[in-house]
Amino acid sequence: MMFSTVMRPALLAAARSPRVERTVTGMASTRKVVRRFVAGESEAHAAHATAALLESGRYASIDYLGEDTTDLEQARATVAHYLTLLESLAELPGAAGEVRPLEVSLKLSALGQSLPRDGQAIALEHAQKICAAAAAAGVWVTVDAEDHTTTDSTLAVVRALRADFPWVGTVLQAYLLRTEGDCRDLSGPGSRIRLCKGAYREPAGVAYQHRDEIDASYLRCLDILMRGQGYPMVATHDPLMLEAAFGYVRSARRDPDRFEFQMLYGIRDEEQRRLVATCAHLRTYVPYGDQWYGYFMRRLAERPANLAFFLRSFGPG
Ligand code: FAD
Structure with missing residues (x-):
């Protein structure tokens, strides 16, 4: 209770504080802990982690870390990282059927969405470049969700992208x-x-605040998606949500090729392998890059055990 009412909001607020960022990223012991959740700093590290996941029967969605970009040059540099990444991914084993084993995940705020003038148009143009390179490499693209102030803009960009690249997900x-x-x-x-x-700190006017309400909403949404005609991607580590997903799959008579599970790199690795053994598609979200701070803090905010793991790193050894 104390964790969700006190620690979680404090960690999510710290995730957006440049002052706390300087302190946390400056600590030598932090980097060791970060490596549990982040595949490395370079495209070579990301490709290496991805190859290992494919080898274990998992699919991957690779994310170049970065968000809240306020500088056009930085947004262009992010695009360049994705293009280099896609060149490395093109060399890995590709698609056998309709489901593509490799995907990249994008945050539009890293592509310029929050730039003061024409941010949305700039992010769209950048995402189009990445989608064109992904199409050539046989890789899917999914656009991540960020805080609620960006939802309308993100869905508008995704609609525009899907006109040319109908496989773009969100x-x-x-x-x-x-x-x-x-x-x-x-x-x-x-x-x-x-x-x-959902991983951000949101006000009560737009978001459910209590765990039970969020879980109930997740189940209603999952039911809608499973009964729908698209390809649902069930992103959760929660055993209750996973069990419910299998129930919805059965009642909607969904073929195993028409949905997938997704989990984060470094989280519930055994469960990831177990799901693959049930013949389900399991995609691991693989973040890499040196701007890991916001992503890392959101992971600490999710679970007391993650925070405890971080705090233990200050101990001896
Ligand atoms: P929680 O509610 O955090 O936990 C529920 C239960 O799951 C726990 O009680 C425990 O039993 C189990 N569990 C959770 N973590 C662990 C663990 N480390 N070890 C053992 N058991 C555990 N959020 C966004 O806002 N935008 C995005 O674009 C986005 N993309 C995502 C992509 C993927 C592939 C995934 C998996 C998550 C993404 N998220 C994103 C984060 C997401 O919103 C949640 O913050 C995060 O997944 C935690 O919620 P949960 O459903 O896993 O379960």
């Missing part, structure tokens, strides 16, 4: 009050929706 967050409606709107033929609970 993410809906069950904690937002609007998401059940978005699931209904976006569960048509050809859609690819990743459903997650």
Whole structure:
């Protein structure tokens, strides 16, 4: 209780504080802990981790870390990282059927969405370049969900991208009050929706605040997506959500090729392998890059055990 009412909001606020960022990223012991959740700093590290996942029967979605870019040059540098990444991914084993084993995940705020003038148009142009390179490499693209102030803009960019690249997917967050409606709107033929609970600190006017409400919303949204005509991507580590997903799959008579599970790199690795052994598609989200701070803090905010693991790193050894 203390964790969700005190620690989680404090960690999520710290995730956006440049002052705390300087302190946390400056600590030598932090880097060791970060490596549990982040595959490394370079495209070579990301490709290496991805190859190992493919070898174990898992699929991967690779994310070049970065967000809240306020500088056009930095947004262009992010595009360049994705293009280099896609060149490395093109050398890994490709698609056998309709489901592509490799995907990249993008945050539009890293591509310029929040730039003061024409941010949305700039992010769209950057995402189009990445999608064209992904198409050539046989790799899917999914656009991540960020805080609620960006949701309308992100869905507009995704709609525009899908006009040229109909396989582009996006993410809906069950904690937002609007998401059940978005699931209904976006569960048509050809859609690819990743459903997650949501990782940002959101006000009560737009988001459920209590765990039970968020879980109930997740289940309603999952049911809609599973009964829909698209390709649901069930992104959660929660055993209750996973069990419910199998139930919805059975009642909607979904073929195993028409949905997938997704989990984060470094989290519930055994469970990831177990799901693959049940013949389900399991995609691991692989973040890499040196701007890991915001991502790392959101992982600490999710679970007391993650925070304890971090705090233990200050101990002897
Ligand atoms: P929680 O509610 O955090 O935990 C529920 C239960 O799951 C726990 O009680 C425990 O039993 C089990 N569990 C959770 N973590 C662990 C663990 N480390 N070890 C053992 N058991 C555990 N959020 C966004 O806002 N935007 C995005 O674009 C986005 N993309 C994502 C992509 C993927 C592939 C995934 C998996 C998550 C993504 N998220 C994203 C994060 C997501 O919103 C949640 O913050 C995060 O997944 C934690 O929620 P949960 O459903 O896993 O379960």
